[in-house]
Amino acid sequence: DAGVIQSPRHEVTEMGQEVTLRCKPISGHNSLFWYRQTMMRGLELLIYFNNNVPIDDSGMPEDRFSAKMPNASFSTLKIQPSEPRDSAVYFCASGSGRAGADTQYFGPGTRLTVL
Amino acid sequence: KQEVTQIPAALSVPEGENLVLNCSFTDSAIYNLQWFRQDPGKGLTSLLLIQSSQREQTSGRLNASLDKSSGRSTLYIAASQPGDSATYLCAVGSGNKLVFGAGTILRVKS
Numbered sequence: 001d002a003g004v005i006q007s008p009r010h011e012v013t014e015m016g017q018e019v020t021l022r023c024k025p026i027s028g029h030n031s032l033f034w035y036r037q038t039m040m041r042g043l044e045l046l047i048y049f050n051n052n053v054p055i056d057d058s059g060m061p062e063d064r065f066s067a068k069m070p071n072a073s074f075s076t077l078k079i080q081p082s083e084p085r086d087s088a089v090y091f092c093a094s095g096s097g098r099a100g101a102d103t104q105y106f107g108p109g110t111r112l113t114v115l
Numbered sequence: 116k117q118e119v120t121q122i123p124a125a126l127s128v129p130e131g132e133n134l135v136l137n138c139s140f141t142d143s144a145i146y147n148l149q150w151f152r153q154d155p156g157k158g159l160t161s162l163l164l165i166q167s168s169q170r171e172q173t174s175g176r177l178n179a180s181l182d183k184s185s186g187r188s189t190l191y192i193a194a195s196q197p198g199d200s201a202t203y204l205c206a207v208g209s210g211n212k213l214v215f216g217a218g219t220i221l222r223v224k225s
Contacts, residue, residue: 042218056211056212102208106158106160108158
């Protein structure tokens, strides 16, 4: 398996633009997680899907952020409009069990810079 | 609210030294504790997972212990090598999520 695939790997955009990050989880995994990593706040869980259904989105910072999982092999995280404080590395991870109960496999991340 | 703390924040050791990284958590109601490694510009790689009913796990030169009652875990690295240089993150499975510590940046000097 190729592991968790994320695209793009790097994104530079201007404030106010829409940003869409994409993730393909490992085949057969039924849980998908979006994280954000910054120097100030470390690694934070944004949202967790189980069987394509959002279970916990309490980490989504505000309404500018939205996530979807239309099927078991694809998820998106959208920021609209983007702001400089959204600059971070965004990771997608997938797993085969209950959130927090089993190993999660991380993608390489998308480094987002909002100017 | 679960909080995870890692000490030290950074560590620099000469090659060959044995070392210990520490992790503490505030709520003992956990499913498991996991140690991850993160290389610069890369994602996280799972190293060891200890279930809440277990006391320790070993993989090669790595040994992780868990004392749930005291809210502590240690990651022991034997005979450290320059290739071990990375950030090591501790995470506890708690509630519906993994809660991560801030990490320990390890540098092993050759």
